Amino acid sequence: MFSRRDILKIGLASGAYGALGPGPRRRVFADNLPSSPRTTPFVVALPIAPIAQPTAAFATRADPGDCVNVDGSTAFHVHGPRVVPTNSQFFLIHEQARPHSFHPQLPANVIWGYNGMAPGPTFIARSGTPFLVRFVNDLPQNDPVGIGEPISAIHRHGGFQAEEDDGYPIDTFCTGQSRDYFYPNEPADGLVQNEESTLWYHDHAIDITGPNVYRGLAGFYLSFDAVDSIAGELDTNPQALRLPGRMVSLPSGEQFREFDVPIVIQDKLFDRNGFLVFDTFDHNGFLGDKFVLNGAIQPFFRVARRKYRFRFLNGSNARFYQLFLSNGQPFVAIATDDSLLEHPVTVKSFEIGPAERVEVVIDFTNTTLGQEIFLVNRLQQTDGRKPDGLVSPGTQLLKFIVDRDAADPSRVPDTLRPVTVGPQQLLPQVRVKRTFEFERSDGAWVINGEFFDENRIDAKPKRGTPEIWTLKSGGGWAHPVHVHLTDFFILSRNDSTPPVLERGRKDTVAIGGPDFGDVKILLPFPANFRAVPRPVTGRFVFHCHNIEHEDMRMMGQFDVQP
Structure with missing residues (x-):
């Protein structure tokens, strides 16, 4: 095949x-993709x-x-x-x-x-x-x-x-x-x-x-x-953060997590009859024109006047988003990707690339019953290569409807997850630095000039030994890069201090284009598994998470050495 x-x-x-x-x-085919039918x-x-x-x-x-x-x-x-x-x-x-x-x-x-x-x-x-x-x-x-x-x-x-x-x-x-x-x-x-x-x-x-x-x-x-x-x-428990969220039992006996809401955002395209379409050969990155949250196009969500924890995941193949609340209210960010931040950060908006996660707390306490607030994407993107820029008023993705009061014993402490082994402790141990260039070559996508080949090893880091990787991209293309196995710290973006939401531990980072540029990351390759004791060794991949680029083999692999 x-x-x-x-x-x-x-x-x-x-x-x-x-x-x-x-x-x-x-x-x-790419040259006759339709616009999706209108939906309310x-x-x-x-x-x-x-x-x-x-x-x-x-x-x-x-x-x-x-x-x-x-x-x-x-x-x-x-x-x-x-x-x-x-x-x-x-x-x-x-x-x-x-x-x-x-x-x-x-x-x-x-x-x-x-x-x-x-x-x-x-x-x-x-x-x-x-x-x-x-x-x-x-x-x-x-x-x-x-x-x-x-x-x-x-x-x-x-x-x-x-x-x-x-x-x-x-x-x-x-x-x-x-x-x-x-x-x-x-x-x-x-x-x-x-x-x-x-x-x-x-x-x-x-x-x-x-x-x-x-x-x-x-x-x-x-x-x-x-x-x-x-x-x-x-x-x-005194050490518990007591962030919004708790387990409740439904009348059916099923468990449900209340006030802690995971939301995956995706974009889809439908033909004139309302059926999904996908352009297999749009290797720049496939974009849809319908915004789907947890499997539904532009849904609503009823909320009480209290704090909620929302876990946003960009599950789109190629689209970036920048999210705002329509009433101008800020978000309190508490986590990026798979890790809590050291301290909460208040932001008016946040950008989220393919495969990235951002966790925020939204406080509806001071709203009025019956008020409607919209989650809005203001980052326009008309091509899979990269976002175009911010627009106003943007696209409403989700409607919050404030419809009740509820007790709120939750809190957002000033300290969330302290980092005890970070750049200060790891940088003196670094002995190896590597550079990976994510590039376009003859209409396809490569890393350091090579397609992924399972028979080629691109790096051999040692277990328990940190490394610095520089991730580069030219030509104005944006690439959300994901590294398997280990989280990393972003040391710099374009030789400058990374933005506030990139100062925690990450597993995916955007590079390239005028908005992202090059990044330098510190990877603390782990040493041991404990549940079933064994050293961390073997083959893992890293790749662009614009999934069309990934499928074009914009992927490398590293083999962790004993």
Whole structure:
């Protein structure tokens, strides 16, 4: 089977849609993409994904090694059954094709989702309690929609996990197969500063991540510990932050997280009949014209007059956003990517690139009952290459409706997650500096002039030894760069102090173009896993998270040495 990169190399990108798979697929060419039908905003409530439920323990399985990827490769990491601690929780998630309503004025679309829903079930993890998750591929072969391929790998984005559980892009499983993933749910090297917060999981299969994620294969993975606890605002432990949020039981018996709201923002495009379309060969980065939050186009959300914690994830393939509140009220930012900040930061707006997360607290205490406030995107983007700039008034994405009062025992302390091992402690240990240039070459996307090749190692850092990487991009192109395995500190952006929301630990950073430029990052490569004791070694990738660029092999890999 041809990959997108293969077809571009032989000059067939303008007319080769049918080459990617059999059957009467509904593919649309780049030169005749329609505008989506009109839809009335704010008629659907914001959906909240259910919490993933553990199941009884089961015998783990060896990894499949015979799933053939679209480029002809097969899995690199093929391990025997996982050996897990006795306190591990087990989960069973099925990848399924199911009808989904994006808006009542559009027909149901058949999406691909974890347990058949988009976004997938939200994992609620406690630090120190490992998870064993079996993902089962029930996706149909010869799918008539023609968006995506039924080949899967799962990446827990921002997570600290071993190489065989990281979603290495050729470690795939095909229709009818499954793969077990062990998530230790522990901070890297046992440091409290490395406790995780908002992660997400998504498809990561080589050459087809873009269409598979666009089709629906993504979900939240939230992590808690004794400080940022599941009990949240009701926690009586003196060390607990008591940020907004708590667990409640619904009449059905299901658990629900109240006042702590994960929201994934995506953009989609629909044809004149209201069905999803996707341009496989828009290798600049695919953009839609409908804004979808948690699977619904421009929904509304009813709020009480109190504080809320919102976890925003940019789940778009290529679009950047800059978010404001319509009443001019500021956000109190408490976390970026997978990590709490050291201290809360009050901002009037925040920019969020593909795969980035920003957690904010919005305080509705001083609003009036019946008041409507809109979450607005004011960052215009007309091309997948990069954003154009701020516009006014922008696009309303979500309507908050203040409709009640509620008690509010939550707080936002002045200190959130202190960094005890940061640049001051790590910089004297640095012995290796590397430079990676993210470039466009002959219509495709490369790092240091090379496409990703699973047989080539681009860096060999040593476990437990920090390095400095300079990430560059020329030509005015924006690239959100994600590094697997380890968080990093941004030392500088264009040789200047990074903006206030880039001074915490990050796992994704935008580079390139006039707005972002070059960055210098400090990577503290971890040394040990503790849940199942072993050294941190092996192969992990780093790549552009404009997913069309990633699928064009704008990706490298590093092999952590003993």
